[in-house]
Structure formats: C-alpha cells, structure tokens
Amino acid sequence: MFIRLLLLSLILIIIGQTPLIRPVREVSVKVTSPLQYGACRFAQNLKREVDFILNLRRLRVDNLRLAEEIWELESQLADCKELKQENRLLREQLEVSGNFAPRRLVLARVIGRSARGGESVLTINQGLEAGVCEGAAVIFKDFLLGEVFAAETKRAKVRLLTDPQFSTTALDQDSPDRARGLVRGQYGTTVVLKKILPTESLVVGDTIITSGEDGKFEKGLILGKVKKIWGQEAGVFKEAELDLMINFGSLEEVFVIK
Numbered sequence: 001m002f003i004r005l006l007l008l009s010l011i012l013i014i015i016g017q018t019p020l021i022r023p024v025r026e027v028s029v030k031v032t033s034p035l036q037y038g039a040c041r042f043a044q045n046l047k048r049e050v051d052f053i054l055n056l057r058r059l060r061v062d063n064l065r066l067a068e069e070i071w072e073l074e075s076q077l078a079d080c081k082e083l084k085q086e087n088r089l090l091r092e093q094l095e096v097s098g099n100f101a102p103r104r105l106v107l108a109r110v111i112g113r114s115a116r117g118g119e120s121v122l123t124i125n126q127g128l129e130a131g132v133c134e135g136a137a138v139i140f141k142d143f144l145l146g147e148v149f150a151a152e153t154k155r156a157k158v159r160l161l162t163d164p165q166f167s168t169t170a171l172d173q174d175s176p177d178r179a180r181g182l183v184r185g186q187y188g189t190t191v192v193l194k195k196i197l198p199t200e201s202l203v204v205g206d207t208i209i210t211s212g213e214d215g216k217f218e219k220g221l222i223l224g225k226v227k228k229i230w231g232q233e234a235g236v237f238k239e240a241e242l243d244l245m246i247n248f249g250s251l252e253e254v255f256v257i258k
Helices: 002-017 021-096
Strands: 105-114 121-124 137-140 143-151 156-160 167-172 180-186 190-196 207-210 222-230 238-243 253-257
Touching (some): 021 105, 121 253, 180 238
Parallel strands (some): 143 222
Antiparallel strands (some): 121 156, 167 180, 167 207, 190 238, 222 238
C-alpha cells in the first residue's frame, strides 16, 4: 500500500513538470485566481460586517449601562440637593426659633393641598411615627402657619390660618394697649382679627402675634401684620384684615412643634 502511494506521487510530480500539463495548469490558475480573490475579499468584508455588528451590540450594552449610571447619579444629586435644602431650612429655623429645642421640631414636606369648599388644608409627610399629633402647631421660621387636625402613622393634615375653621387668640405686639382679639380664617384666602375693643389702639402695619391665652399655641408666633381696619366708630368692636407675609401656595417644607 505504501509503495503504491509512493509511485502515484512520483507519477503526479512527473506529469506536473511535463510541457503538456503546464498550459492546462496555467489556464486553471487564470480561471480560479479571480474566484479565489473574490472569495478572499468577500470573507474579509463579511468579517468586517460581523465585527461591526458585534461592536454595535457592545456599544449598545455600554450605552445602556452608562445611561443607568447617569440616572443613578442624577437621582443621588437630586437627593443631595433636597438634603442640602432641608439642612439650610433647619439651620435658619433654629436661628430664629430659640424657644424651641431642636428635638421639638419635625421637618415635614408638603405632599398635598386642598381648597375644596373654601377650606385651606395641607398634607405633610410626617405623622404619629415622627411625634406629630393633633393640635400641634405648624410653623415656618417665626410664623404660625396653622395646626395639625388629623394625624396618621406617616402623614398628617394641617389646617392653615386662612381656613374658616381656624381660630386662635392674638395680640397686637406694637400697640401700647397690647390690643387683643380673635384671629379667624375666611374663605380660605384671608385672615381677620376680630373682637378688638373700641378703646384699644390698632394701627395699619402693627405685628399681630399669638397671645397663648387659649392654650393652643405658645405666645409670640407671628400671625401677620395689620393691613386694613374696620369699625373705628365708638362702641363698635374693631376688626382688621391681616397681611400674612408668607406665601402659603409656595410652601414646600414646614416645621411641626411636637
């Protein structure tokens, strides 16, 4: 068997060197060379296309991963901004509220508003779990905003000064008579100081604060400034509309006194 293969190989070598076979071989080379070249170029182009598609897939995966990382970083940045804002508010609040120990203040975010039927109500994201209970005063700096009237585990509802059901005793801080009266909300938009004695002095621009006489709120919280006065006639109780000095509609965070 080995001898046969060896003889066959010798015969093929001899034939390949003969002049008769050489033209045939040259023709076959001329015919097959373009085909080989085309096949080689096709294989190279196919490889480039496959590599391009694979690179696109890798780029898509990388882009999705980078997008997720960007979203995560943006979320963390937003949280940091909110935390910075809360820390700033807390510092400012403590600077002006020396009467309230830090442990008595609960920072709460406004998560809802209601003005149905003339009411003026906020929903905040702190409740019984944080020490917020019904009747608690809600403030911003030295200003009284309202009181908690309903508390759940993780949220509470706040009745603002402008709510018709809100009322508290008050006094004129700037009046020589320390004029006293009752502050009530009206129509969900305004606040009025009522039942001021005719003999007591009351001037536009005077600062009205809580008197603490009704036991609801501590004395000294600012309610507003006198904007307009009615009933200057003798023997008639005077009333005054207050300028609240705080835009309730723009409130995002408030403080609850535990």
